[in-house]
Amino acid sequence: VVVPLPEKALIAKLRRLVSSSRGGKRSPLGAILTGIGDDCAVLNLAKGQDLLVTTDFSLEGIHFRRDWHPPDSVGHRCLARGLSDIAAMGGTPIAVFLSLALPHDLEQSWVNRFFSGLLSLTRKHNVRLAGGDIAESLKGVLGDIVVVGSVPHGKAVLRSGSNPGDKIYVSGELGGSAAAVRKMRAQKRGTKVHVRDYARHFFPEPRVELGQILRETRLTTAMIDTSDGFSTDLAHICEESGVGAEIDSSLIPRARVGKPSREVDLDFSLHGGEDYELLFTAPSAKRIPGRLAGVRITQIGRITRGHGIFVRNAKGPASELHPRGWEHFRS
């Protein structure tokens, strides 16, 4: 009895891909001593560093759809989810582990393009694919990415450090990813949404460098990435810090998408997930530049004593903002 999936061929392929991704300069923060081809990967962490570990699913039908997302976008987004979590702690990614289950009838070309998207992001962030697992899936492509990173001991930026009076900031623009999903939902079967018109959805850039800079300034009291949607992610910070928040809706930086490009609706920027921007707080007396690591930084509100997130706008009284879950791509 042999597994229908060409496991050996795939592992051989993984190895080739991995060795070809060894070109980048070695990270000063940690070295991979043994990678794919043993029971575990062996890593050596530099002195004085804490270890960061994050895991994220990328499941077909839940986090992506094969009829919507090109395979290189699926691979890129799979890894971007993990890198963004490292960014949200102010850390540096070191090694990546991919568990990947594939239906037996999946074309090899899809797998090749998936890896091409994933590995091109590893090279950009100087991080190595160091291991993982391969299996057959009875339904759909199932990915689980693990990113291991490092941060100077005791310096990880948590969600729990916000204080009343802190200003709330967000990087980049919000709502662009959710707008792409709406567009794809509305499209006729067979037509394609142009990847370049919705780049933030198909090829999101995890804010790793920005996260490190924010950690180094020591001004950032709490940080999270906007993966679940702004309202949900801000609620996480409030919950973990035991505080409330007040937001000015006119200040929310809304993404521009499509062609010709237009600004997304406020609701998308408030609740749409998977923008992978950084949402963080800093003491009000400190000045945060309007641009860091090439990314726009916008102050959008402040942390309050007490509970709940309230949104105010020019027109009327503040209303409570309830976090809405982000449903990804379930049809």
Place this chain on the structure above:
Amino acid sequence: VVVPLPEKALIAKLRRLVSSSRGGKRSPLGAILTGIGDDCAVLNLAKGQDLLVTTDFSLEGIHFRRDWHPPDSVGHRCLARGLSDIAAMGGTPIAVFLSLALPHDLEQSWVNRFFSGLLSLTRKHNVRLAGGDIAESLKGVLGDIVVVGSVPHGKAVLRSGSNPGDKIYVSGELGGSAAAVRKMRAQKRGTKVHVRDYARHFFPEPRVELGQILRETRLTTAMIDTSDGFSTDLAHICEESGVGAEIDSSLIPRARVGKPSREVDLDFSLHGGEDYELLFTAPSAKRIPGRLAGVRITQIGRITRGHGIFVRNAKGPASELHPRGWEHFRS
């Protein structure tokens, strides 16, 4: 739009389970500084230690079946796979991360019992569930376990260190897990295979302590766990070490299973997977005790110059042993 899966409830549950598993004594090799409830887990590794990372899928229909495996067995086996990889490097497990996708109609009691099985094994090995991901699955229960461990710098036992002349050893008995699978395949719908008659299948004991002792002796030149089946796992050692092997089939320790118990067929002990024993090599001049960490150790052959694995028995000439893939539970 809200995810049908009670994600928040589950995360709250994960947290409760995690905090209740904090009772065990803290590992001297590493401490978990921040666990579930932030973007990453933050770990601090003791000085002079290398980091071990392994990931393993547990997918319904591939690695287990809900009509065959009680939920606590599924949870136990999910973690045992990862712990066994740490054991095979001679390492000490520190932290566990679980990515778990559940069908929306799965009963909460199944999830509770799954965690009960998984967490009781974490306590046994003094390791903490430190994070993971929760998602909805469109089909079946999908688990991916990550185990992070440590080993003194440069001392991990790899697959690649076997030399011609080394003796080959295996811990415990082989074939017991595969025999359980055959029994379940043959059974009528509705009848149950008794868990206690096939304990090594339903509740395998990863050989963590044994692996550490073997590493500490410095006698072990290469090691792997028998997860894919003896023939496949020995082939991995031979391939990574660039050597061949010769096995005496009469020496293979065959498991006794069922009630009344009987010895499994030779084929099961040669090719059946998921026994999670340790297969290792050591120089022929060194003496390895017949029992270590309470587990029987059997010498079954030796490493040869050249290629291929050959099996000899009392009756006739040696025949080549071809590795056979292990298909798990696909029906």
